[in-house]
Amino acid sequence: MQKTLMLATSLALTTPSAAQVSPVPDPYAQGRAVVADINRIVTPNGVQETFEATLGGARQVVNVRGADRTNPILLFIHGGPAAVEMPIAWAFQRPWEDHFTVVQWDQRGAGRSFLLNDPAALASTLRPERYRDDAIELIELLQKRYGQRKVIVLGHSWGSIVGMMVAAKRPDLLHAYVGVGQVIDFRENEREGYAWTLARAQAAxxxxxxxxxxxxxxxxxxxxxxxxxxxxxxxxxxxYGGLAAGRDNADFYFRAPRLSPEYTTADRQAWDDGSAFTMKTMFPQLADISFAKLDRIDTPVFMFLGRQDYTTPSPIAAGWLNRLRAPRKKVVWFEHSAHLPFIEEPGRMFEELLTQVRPLSQTKASVGRGH
Structure with a gap:
């Protein structure tokens, strides 16, 4: 991709162009096979599957992993738009899968889903409300497929816009909403992030x-x-570390897909192409997205915020949460993280999900057993 929003923006610095993509055979195939074997789900009631779902008329790829399919479902809504998390999840997600059934979803126009639809036909559908409704359709599908009453939604970066819209419209579907790199007011995010970046450059x-x-x-x-x-x-x-604390680049993150069992060389190129396509179409719609006037959500709300995040400046989200009315709310600070706490402080992220969020779900909540 070229230049794109939040996480997707920095992908341009590390993802090869079409002319640079390695030919088949994939030079990372042996490493991918090792990772696949290590992460294979072998428990009797586990789930490890990837399937296509038609959401809002668009074919989209969904990956589901967990050691016990009756564990609470955690839907990870990735950033970007089109900065998919599925090919990076192997680097941090495996411990989550002992306690959650984790769902990674390549949104319309993103990653593996980009290859399934005609971009010309898809372009007019790329609206924030359509992504919200896709997510709601997916949640309802997951409820039926795995016999769950509710899910936990974790929205990251652009995905926090989608996730917040879901939480506001359909709180009845959620055990809780978790915002990571939360966007509250897009224009204010850009103003504050720019001021921070310029100040760091001047100081240096x-x-x-x-x-x-x-x-x-x-x-x-x-x-x-x-x-x-x-x-x-x-x-x-x-x-200056606004994306990944203490680092002057994000290579460690954006090179991770090379070892992903879920992504081939062609899929990685689709990520790049989907990002360029999506941002060209979506970006004009994003400038005035704001939740500043949203003052009530009828489900528990958590903000998992990197103290050093100036991609989506965390003080804005923390201030907003102070004003929000919700059944429960909490800011969890990640002192050594910027925009990527799930991979910058993966142990701490897992701990907070396990202790703060999972108790709000009903363990082994099965519709069939009347829970």
């Missing part, structure tokens, strides 16, 4: 960064956002 005496960043002013500016400006801001934001 980086004249090249300061010159490029100051040339963006006013940023993000009125009206629709400019993708080229976004790409420049993200380049330097990543350099």
């Amino acid at each position: 005496g980086n004249t090249e960064a300061v010159r490029e960043l100051e040339a963006l002013r006013p940023y993000p500016g009125p009206g629709a956002f400019d993708l080229q400006k976004l790409g420049t801001e993200r380049k330097w934001n990543i350099r």
Whole structure:
């Protein structure tokens, strides 16, 4: 992909272009096979499957993994748009699968789902509300397929927009909502992230960064956002650790798909192509997304926030949660993380999901057994 939103923006720095994609055979095939074998679910009541679901008229790929299919379902809604998590999940998700049935979903126009639909026909459907309704359809499918009354939704970055919209519209479907890298007000996120990035560049005496960043002013500016400006801001934001704390790049994260059992070389290229397509179509719609006036959600709400996140600046989400009315709410701070706490502090993320969120679900909640 080229320049895209939040996590997807930085993918352009690490994903090969079509001309660079390695030919078959996949040079990472042996490593992928080792990871697949290590992560294979072998428990008698486990689930490990990938299937296609038609959501809102679009074919989409869903991956489900867990050691006990009666554990609570946790739906991970990935960022981007089109920055899929399925090919990265092997790096952090396996411990979750002992206590949750974890669902990774390549949204419309994203990753493996990009290959299943005609982009020309799909383009007009790429609206935030359509993604919300796709997620609701998927939740209802999962309820029936696995005999569950409710699910836990975890929304990351762009996925936190989709997840928040689901929580606001259909709280009855959820045990809880967990926002990671939560977007509250898109325009305010960009203003605050830009100010932080420029301040870091000035403090470091980086004249090249300061010159490029100051040339963006006013940023993000009125009206629709400019993708080229976004790409420049993200380049330097990543350099100063706004995406991954203590790192000047995100190679460790975006190279992980090379060893994913779920993704081939062609699938990785589809991720890239889907990101470029989706952002070109979606980006003008995102500038004025805001939950600032949303003051009530009728399900428990958690914010898992990286203290050093200036991709989607965490103080905005923390301040919003203070004003929210919900049956239960809590901010959990990840002191050594920026935008990727599930992979920057994976043990801590698992601990918080297990102790804070899982108790809100009914263990082994099965419709068939009357739970």
